[in-house]
Amino acid sequence: MAAMQETDVIILGxxxxxxxxxxxxxxxxAEVLLVEQHDRIGGTSAISGGVIWVADNPRMRAAGMDDTPEDALAYFRSLDHGDLVDETLEAFVDRGPEALAFLESIDALKVAVxxxxxxxxxxxxxxxPEGSRALDHDLFALAELGDWAAKIYAIEEPKPxxxxxxxxxxxxxxxxxxVLGQRMELRQCGFGQAMVARLLKACLTRGIEPMLGVTTKRLLREGARITGIEAERGSQPLTLHARRGVVIATGGFEWDAELRQTFLRGPVTAPASPPTASGGGLKLAMQAGAKLGNMTSAWWAxxxxxxxxxxxxxEQRAQIILIERTVPHSIMVNRSGQRFCNEAANYSALGGVxxxxxxASYDYRNLPAYLxxxxxxxxxxxxxxxxxxxxIPDWVMRADTxxxxxxxxxxxxxxxxxxxxRFNSHADAGHDPDFxxxxxAYDHxxxxxxxxxTAVTLGTIREAPFYAVEIHSGLLGTNGGPRTDGRARILDHDGAVIPGLLGAGNAIACPTGGIYAGAGGTLGPALTFGYIAGRTAARANASS
Ligand SMILES: Cc1cc2nc3c(=O)[nH]c(=O)nc-3n(C[C@H](O)[C@H](O)[C@H](O)COP(=O)(O)OP(=O)(O)OC[C@H]3O[C@@H](n4cnc5c(N)ncnc54)[C@H](O)[C@@H]3O)c2cc1C
Structure with a gap:
């Protein structure tokens, strides 16, 4: 017999x-059930930098900094290559500040410019150019979470x-x-750990205890409406009914080799995200007949x-490379031993190269690549x-010449x-005519x-020993999935709302397309659409 439970809104992830x-x-x-597939909480968010990008955000306003939705929209539209949908982009830009203000007002976030x-x-x-749309987290003391702290993904690697x-x-x-030692004793953390810990604390304070280790098998449907999930916990069947809606917030699909191969526009050999980004939400949305968007794109790195x-x-683990390719005395070369880009460019744009x-060779020109x-x-x-x-670790190649x-x-x-x-001559001259x-200012x-x-980033490679290490085509998460409207409701093939099915975060076609606007460019839309999805679902009735 399947265990059964009923609630207003089910959130997956x-x-x-x-x-x-x-x-x-x-x-x-609404009464809420927060359901997680893994036995830990937080997924990619927990291991992330935690930076949140929102234009005209409350912290900027408090500091008297100027910004407008029009500026933000002009910025996104100038970068569009056909992925942007006005309705969802405008929903993100218009409601991002409101989402942040809400989360701060209930102590679910504590951020600073x-x-x-x-x-x-x-x-x-x-x-x-001067920043301020990107927000960072204040420290959080894990003791505030009691036994729940240990359930945060990769929390045994604290970032004090x-x-x-x-x-x-x-x-x-x-x-x-x-100082770091004292913080370790107090179990204080920052980055994505602080973000996830504060969000979790706000959930627990409201009696929302994540249900861990639940594998969703399929969505339940009555007529056109999604009414819950059929799942397994341990090996026990579990049926969860949702009176108002199911929100898919399951993260990206980059750890599912078949989905990655099917959809992404080029090879990805080493994601920086954890294996929790396994594409379960995308499969559920496809089962429900969702229209997909942004499927070839990702937050490249x-x-x-x-x-x-x-x-x-x-599983194999990889780290995003930022400082290593930007500071002096390093370059990247491709399979032919040639430089192929401005190594200091932003990580997401670099994905394209x-x-x-x-x-001629019927192969990817710049793979493999080496630092x-x-x-x-x-x-x-x-x-x-x-x-x-x-x-320098043993797995890095080295030679005297x-x-x-x-x-x-x-x-x-x-x-x-x-x-x-050639690079050394450019570094000596303080000018890189090639790239x-x-x-x-970003390069600096x-x-x-x-x-x-320019010496902040240009410096010769002249002193032995010399080193080489492979740089992978990686990503921080995928950003394609079911398309939604501006209220985070998932759309079907024909663009009609699938009643009772909503989505947010890397599980959906991101409202900013594949555009990584600045640091925090993925978590800003994820939190905003999470907020919108939660509100929309809670207000739904049988006919919406
Ligand atoms: C090293 C690193 C640093 C980063 N730094 C930043 C940064 O500073 N700023 C920024 O904007 N972005 C950053 N990113 C990207 C950012 O972390 C992600 O885009 C973001 O966390 C995605 O959030 P999410 O809620 O959509 O998914 P996730 O945080 O991945 O959460 C999804 C959750 O759903 C669970 N799940 C999966 N399938 C199911 C299922 N079928 N049922 C139930 N649960 C399921 C997963 O286990 C996971 O817990 C970084 C990424 C990496 C890898």
């Missing part, structure tokens, strides 16, 4: 989108600092070790596989989790030496700010 939906539905008067963090496309109308205190967030250096530190569940197809660096780099800068001055390094990669020695010599590295953000001008 405990990431940022799912918990925002649960809180908004509850505050709108990330000083100086620029939007990603500074040449576009409406961009903010705020992004704005790190070079990634624009600070000159990390807080001193004794170059990544580095760390073979000595897989996910706890055993890994998917360039060469008709090449030297002893000057090794002495000063990090590599993944390895800090400056620590030994560039020719020797090229041989290890399988390249002709002379080609790599020529590429490096313009160092000309945009992750560079070495102890240096001046």
């Amino acid at each position: 405990t990431g940022a989108a799912g918990m925002a939906a649960a809180l908004a539905a509850h505050e709108t008067g 990330l000083p100086g963090y620029p939007d990603y496309y500074l040449d576009r109308p409406g961009a903010k 600092l705020m992004l704005r205190e790190t070079p990634l967030g624009g600070a000159a250096s990390l807080p001193p070790p004794h 170059p990544t580095l596989v760390t073979p000595d530190a897989p996910w706890a569940s055993g 890994f998917h360039q197809f060469d008709p 090449i660096f030297d002893a000057q780099y090794a002495a000063r800068y990090p590599l993944g989790t390895r800090q400056p001055g620590q030994p 560039l020719e020797g390094l090229a041989q290890q990669i399988g390249l002709e020695g002379a080609v790599l030496a020529e590429t490096v010599a 313009g590295r160092g000309t945009s 953000f992750y560079g070495d700010r102890s240096r001046e001008g």
Whole structure:
């Protein structure tokens, strides 16, 4: 006999989108069941930087900073390649500030402006070179969650600092070790951990306890309306009925090899997200006959596989590469030993360069790709989790000459030496005529700010030993899925609302298309559409 339960709104997924939906539905008067497939809470949101991008947000307003929805819309539209849908884009821009204000008002978020963090496309109308649309989290003390703290995804790797205190967030250096030590004792965390922990605390305070380890098999339907889910918990069947709606907030599909191969526009060999992004929500939406959008796109990012530190569940783990390709004394080269881009460009836009197809060789021109660096780099800068001055891990290739390094990669020695010599001449001149590295303010953000001008990112590769490590075509999450209207209701093939089915976060066709507006460009839409979905679902009746 299947266990059975009835509620107003079922939310699938405990990431940022799912918990925002649960809180908004509850505050709108609905009884809520928050259902999670994994035995941990938070998915990709929990391991993320946690930065939230919302134009004209409440923190900006409080600080007297100027922004308008018109500027934000002009910015997005200038970047559109046909993916944007006015209704959902405008819903995000118009209601993002309201969603944040709501979540802050119930202590589900505590955020501050990330000083100086620029939007990603500074040449576009409406961009903010001085930042302020990107928000960072205050520290959260995990003790406030009691036993629930241990249920947050990857919480055994605590991050006892705020992004704005790190070079990634624009600070000159990390807080001193004794400060970090004190915070570890107090179990204080920042980044996505603080975001997920605060959202979870707000849920628990309202009696919304996530139901973990539930695998949804199919959606229940009465006539056209979605009325619940048929699932399994352990090996026990479970039927959950929803009087008002089911919200799909299950994250992306990048860990399902078949979905990835079917939909994404090019190879992805190492996602930076955890294996929880397994595409279950996409399959449910397809079963329900949803219209799909953005399916070829993702939040692209170059990544580095760390073979000595897989996910706890055993899968290959990869890290996003930001600082490593931006600071001086490093370049990226492709399978031919040539540079192929401005290495310091924003990570999401860079994704495109890994998917360039060469008709002559009938292969991807820039894959595999390698980060090449030297002893000057090794002495000063990090590599993944390895800090400056620590030994370079064994899985990084090294040689005393560039020719020797090229041989290890399988390249002709002379080609790599020529590429490096050309780059060195540009670095010496402080000008990169090949790719313009160092000309945009964005290129400087992750560079070495102890240096001046273009030298923040340009520096020679001259001192042995020389190193090479493969850089993967990766991503932070997919951003395609069922299309919704501006009220987060999922649409069918013909564009009509599927009654009782809603969606938010990486599980849906993102309201900003594939445009990564600035730091926080995925969590801003995820939280906003989670909020909208929760409110819409809570207000639904049998005919809507
Ligand atoms: C290293 C890293 C850093 C990042 N930093 C940032 C950042 O600073 N700012 C930013 O905007 N973006 C960032 N991102 C991207 C961002 O984290 C994601 O886009 C975002 O967290 C997606 O949120 P979500 O709620 O849609 O999905 P998730 O957070 O992935 O949550 C989905 C949840 O649904 C669960 N689930 C899956 N299938 C089912 C099912 N069938 N039933 C029930 N539950 C299910 C999953 O287990 C998971 O818990 C980063 C990503 C990475 C990898």
